[in-house]
Amino acid sequence: MLLTTLGCSGSLPGPDGPASGYLVEADGCRLAIELGSGVLAALQARHDPFSMDALLFSHLHPDHCSDFTTLAVIRRYHTDPPHDTTEHRLPVHGPSESADRFARAYAETAEELLATDLSDVFEFHTLVDRAPFRVGPFEITPVRVDHPTEAYGFRIATGSATLAFTGDTGPCDALRTLADGADVLLSEATWTHADDRPTGQHLSGVQAGELAAAAGVGRLLLTHVAPWTDKAAVLTEARGRFPGPVELVVPGGTYAVDEPVVRVIGGHGN
Structure with a gap:
């Protein structure tokens, strides 16, 4: 299994x-998770945007899903797609309001919204807490987590x-179930730790590290660090x-x- 960070x-x-x-x-199966600002580019x-076998959304905040409408443009209007996108609709697994929210984001007018549901090129599926489903070789279990909107982590x-992915969440009991014994925990760590957060x-570096230790995971990968947060400080917290x-x-x-040790095959950054 390979994990690639697009953003x-x-x-x-x-x-x-x-x-x-x-x-x-x-x-040979490719699963996309989230499609936040700038991710489609x-x-x-790296890949043909038609090559995804399914798309998962943990929740519907813009930094996780705003590029979906431009993916709809590609699937609806590309002049030379590799296959008929109406016959090969892309499965989209997300929170309960996903189909309606994406249609509203895509439609330019109220009149257009009446005729827009995007089901011509997408096949929408609603996530259910702790109800696993399959995509190719993957068994995917969504787990409801603690965030201001309906939000899930994924155990894949x-x-x-x-692979366990927290999505966006504060500390909660569900995270232990999500991460239990995972080879890799991909955990958000938006900010450094403080009692008044x-x-x-969201999780701090301290809380991500505590989750990884309690769940007995093999490795911890930190993500979703806010641009104004000191990445080195978050990393130090988690390692502690x-x-x-x-x-x-x-x-x-x-x-x-x-693999028993994290192997970064490509990429750039600090």
Whole structure:
């Protein structure tokens, strides 16, 4: 299983890369997770945007989904697509209001909205807490987490590897179930630790490290660090609470999930 970071800036695109977006690949199957601001450009630089087998959204804040409308433009209006996009609709798995929210973001007028649901080129599926589903070789289990909107983390498993992704969340009991024994935990760490941080929103480096230790994961990858947050400080916090390997993901980095040590195959960053 390979994890590729298309974007990892928390809350908005940063000066060195897009907001949230990832690819997970195994056995020729390509799963996209999130499509935040700037991610579609990064995807096109690496892959054919028609090559995704499914798309997952943890929640519907713009830094995780705003490029979806431009993906709709590609799938509806590309002059030379590799296949008929109405016969091969892209499966989209997201929170309960996904289809309606994306249609509203895409439609230019109220009149157009009446005739727009985007189901001509997308096949929408609603996530259900703890209800697993399959995409190719992946068994995907969404787990409801603690965020101001309906939000999920994903546990993604094949026969040889397990990746846990927190999405955006504050500390909650569900995260332990999500991450339990995973080979790699891809955890948000939006800010440094402080007792007066708002609850039910995000994790600090301390909290990401504590989660990794409590869940007994193999490795911890930190993501979603806000542009105004000191990345080195977040990394130091996490390493102080988790004795295993800890890294900050970088835009364009590809990580082998099923290897005993993190191997960054490509990418750039600090």
